[in-house]
Amino acid sequence: MKHSLQMYAKIAGQDVVDHLHQLADRLRGLKVVHINSTKVGGGVAEILHKMVPLMVELGIQASWESITGDSKFFQCTKSMHNAIQGERTEIPDSLLRTYEETNARNAEMLAEKVRDADFVFVHDPQPAPLAHHIAGRKGRWIWRCHIDANKPFRPVWKYLRTFVSSYDASIFSLSTFAQSLPHPVYLIPPSIDPLHEKNIELNEDEMRSVCERFAIETQRPVIVQVSRYDRFKDPLGVIQTYKLAKEFVPSLQLVLAGGGASDDPEGKIVLNEVRAAAVDDPDIHILLLPGDDHRTINALQRAADIIVQKSIKEGFGLTVTEAMWKNKPVIGGDTGGIRIQVVNHHTGFLVNSPEGAALRIRYLLYHREKLEEMGRKAKQFVRENFLITRHLREYFTLMLALLHGKEERIELA
Numbered sequence: 194m195k196h197s198l199q200m201y202a203k204i205a206g207q208d209v210v211d212h213l214h215q216l217a218d219r220l221r222g223l224k225v226v227h228i229n230s231t232k233v234g235g236g237v238a239e240i241l242h243k244m245v246p247l248m249v250e251l252g253i254q255a256s257w258e259s260i261t262g263d264s265k266f267f268q269c270t271k272s273m274h275n276a277i278q279g280e281r282t283e284i285p286d287s288l289l290r291t292y293e294e295t296n297a298r299n300a301e302m303l304a305e306k307v308r309d310a311d312f313v314f315v316h317d318p319q320p321a322p323l324a325h326h327i328a329g330r331k332g333r334w335i336w337r338c339h340i341d342a343n344k345p346f347r348p349v350w351k352y353l354r355t356f357v358s359s360y361d362a363s364i365f366s367l368s369t370f371a372q373s374l375p376h377p378v379y380l381i382p383p384s385i386d387p388l389h390e391k392n393i394e395l396n397e398d399e400m401r402s403v404c405e406r407f408a409i410e411t412q413r414p415v416i417v418q419v420s421r422y423d424r425f426k427d428p429l430g431v432i433q434t435y436k437l438a439k440e441f442v443p444s445l446q447l448v449l450a451g452g453g454a455s456d457d458p459e460g461k462i463v464l465n466e467v468r469a470a471a472v473d474d475p476d477i478h479i480l481l482l483p484g485d486d487h488r489t490i491n492a493l494q495r496a497a498d499i500i501v502q503k504s505i506k507e508g509f510g511l512t513v514t515e516a517m518w519k520n521k522p523v524i525g526g527d528t529g530g531i532r533i534q535v536v537n538h539h540t541g542f543l544v545n546s547p548e549g550a551a552l553r554i555r556y557l558l559y560h561r562e563k564l565e566e567m568g569r570k571a572k573q574f575v576r577e578n579f580l581i582t583r584h585l586r587e588y589f590t591l592m593l594a595l596l597h598g599k600e601e602r603i604e605l606a
C-alpha cells in the first residue's frame with residue numbers, strides 16, 4: 194500500500210515531516226539507486242520496500258535493483274556474511290571466483306542504470322564488488338553495511354575491504370561496527386515503518402483468528418521470536434530458554450515464526466534442527482511463513498506477552514524494534530545493534546544465556562505491571578529513535594554532506 198509522507202506527521206510529528214521536505218528540496222531530481230541481493234526476506238528488503246517510494250514522493254528519482262546469482266554465489270556470500278559477523282570461515286578460492294564473476298555479470302546488466310546515478314547505495318557484502326566493475330561511474334557510491342562487523346574474521350574482511358575501499362563512503366549501524374576505511378564512515382541505525390502492514394494497529398478479532406489458525410491459546414502466556422532460521426538468531430537457545438522458563442510457568446507457550454530469505458541457503462538445515470528440538474512439546478509452535486505475510490507477523494507480535502530476540506550476533510534486529518513499537522518488552526541477546534535497541538531494565542532486558550533469558554521471562558510474567566510499563570517505554574523509545582522518518586533524514590543529510598564535500602560523521606542524537 195502506498196502511503197503519503199504526510200501520514201507520518203501524526204505519528205512522528207509535523208516538524209519531522211517538514212524537515213524532510215526541506216532537506217529533500219535540496220536533492221530534488223537527483224537519481225538514487227539502491228542495490229541489494231533479494232527483494233524478499235530479511236531486514237534490508239523490508240526497509241527498501243518503504244524507503245524507496247518515500248524518496249520518490251519527495252522528488253528524488255529513486256529506484257531499487259537486486260542482483261541475481263546461483264546457489265554457489267549465495268553459498269559464498271552466506272559464508273562471507275558469517276565471517277564478517279565473526280565466524281572463522283575460510284572461503285575457498287573457487288567460491289570467491291564465483292562471487293567476483295557473478296558481480297561482474299550483474300554489473301554489465303546494471304551499468305546503464307547506475308553509471309549516471311548521482312548516488313548508488315550498495316547494501317551488504319553480496320553486491321560490494323559492483324562499484325569496481327562500473328567504468329566511468331559518475332555519482333557517489335556508498336557501501337551500506339547492515340551486519341554486525343564488530344569483530345570480523347580478518348582474512349575475509351581484508352578481502353572484502355579491497356572492494357569496499359573504492360566507494361566514496363560507507364555506513365555502519367553502530368560505532369562499534371565501523372571499520373577503518375579510506376573514506377568517510379557514517380553511523381546510521383536502521384528503522385521501521387509504522388505504517389507498514391507489519392506495524393499498523395490490528396483489531397482483536399484478527400489477532401485471535403491468527404492465534405486460532407496456529408492453535409495458540411490466547412488465555413495462556415506466550416513468548417514469540419520472529420526470525421529467519423539462522424544460527425546467529427539462536428532458535429535452539431530460544432527453545433532452551435522456553436523449557437527453563439516453563440518449569441516456573443507451566444502454561445507457557447513458545448512461537449518461533451520464520452521464513453526464508455532467497456539469499457540464505459542455510460535456513461532449511463537450521464529449521465530441521467529446530468523441529469527436532471521441539472518434537473515432544475505441543476506448546477512449541479514452529480511456523481514457516483511466506484515472506485510477505487506481514488499481517489500474520491504483526492498479529493503474532495501483538496499476541497505475545499514478551500518478545501524474545503536471543504541473537505548471538507545482530508547488526509540491528511528490526512524484529513526487536515517492531516515488537517517494541519507494539520508495546521512489548523523485548524528480551525534480547527546482549528550483542529550488536531540490540532544493545533542500542535533495548536534499554537536494559539527499562540524497555541526490556543539484555544541477556545547472555547538461556548538461563549538469563551528464562552529468569553527475565555519469569556520475572557516479567559510474575560510482574561505484569563512492570564511488563565506493561567516497559568512496553569509503554571519501549572514504544573516511546575522507538576518513536577523517538579527508530580522510525581523511518583529519522584532514517585530518511587540521516588540518508589538525506591549524508592547525501593548533502595557528500596555533495597558538498599563535507600566529511601562529517603552523522604550520529605543518532
Ligand code: UDP
Pocket residue numbers: 234235236237239391419420421450451452453482483484485486487490509510511512513515
Ligand atoms: N520477517 C518476516 N517473516 C519472517 C521472518 C522475518 O516478515 O518469517 C521480517 C521481520 O519482521 C523483520 C525482517 O524480516 O522485518 C527481519 O529483519 P531483522 O533485522 O530482524 O533480521 P535479518 O533477517 O535482516 O537478519
